Amino acid sequence: MTIRNLFDPKETQETIDRINKLTPETQRLWGKMDVAQMMAHCNVAYEIPYTDKHPKPNAFARFMVKIFAKNTVLGDKPYKKNTPTSPIFKMTEPKDFDVEKKRLIEYLHKTQELGAAHFNGLNNPAFGKLTDKQWNTLFSKHLDHHLTQFGV
Numbered sequence: 001m002t003i004r005n006l007f008d009p010k011e012t013q014e015t016i017d018r019i020n021k022l023t024p025e026t027q028r029l030w031g032k033m034d035v036a037q038m039m040a041h042c043n044v045a046y047e048i049p050y051t052d053k054h055p056k057p058n059a060f061a062r063f064m065v066k067i068f069a070k071n072t073v074l075g076d077k078p079y080k081k082n083t084p085t086s087p088i089f090k091m092t093e094p095k096d097f098d099v100e101k102k103r104l105i106e107y108l109h110k111t112q113e114l115g116a117a118h119f120n121g122l123n124n125p126a127f128g129k130l131t132d133k134q135w136n137t138l139f140s141k142h143l144d145h146h147l148t149q150f151g152v
Contacts, residue, residue, distance in 0.1 A: 001078045004140045007119075007132070012112040015143060016105055021152040024097040028149055030081045037091035038146050039100035044089050045142050046107035049122060049135075054088045056125040065126045074127070074134050079145040086126075111139065 004011040019039075026035045033041060047053050057065065065086075072079070111119075116132035124130050130138070 001076060001141070001144075003076070003137055004144070006108065006111055006136055006140050006143075007116040009112055012108050015140075015147075016108055018147045018152045019101060019105060019108075022101065022147075022150060026150050026152070029151055031149055033091055034095075035150055036095035036097040036100050037093075038150060039097070039104050040095040041085075041089050041091045042143055042146055043100060043103050043107060045139055046104075046111065048125065049119070050107070050110070054125075062126055062128075066128070070127050073141075074130075074137050079141065081149075 004015055006012050006015065022035055022039075024035065028034070028038070031038075044054070072083075116136070118132075119130070119135040120132040121129050122135065124135075124138075127134075
């Protein structure tokens, strides 16, 4: 699997171009979320380093995540279809397509503008301190999985 470098302006723009191909009517190829819920779900990955919106996992939850999810999330292999997700990422309520799309693109721009150095050694509440490469993998692999889910 190719993991785009979302700290690079060109590769960020290529990802935004994929997002811009989505419409409110774009149908999923698998899973339960509609396209607006999917973008809200992807926004959570950015809310974690940029906001205090989500509760921090307790020590037991961090331990379990590190054992069972860290290698999957930060590894080179693509996610499998219908892989279970953390409760903070679950989207069951309707979402506004335009709002979520705008937020996602803004997060991509912010991440690229802050650059790799900002993320190198930044703490992730579930995984601990990550390198810039690990943060990029987390963001890029997750987005690619869901954009592919919607055929773009």
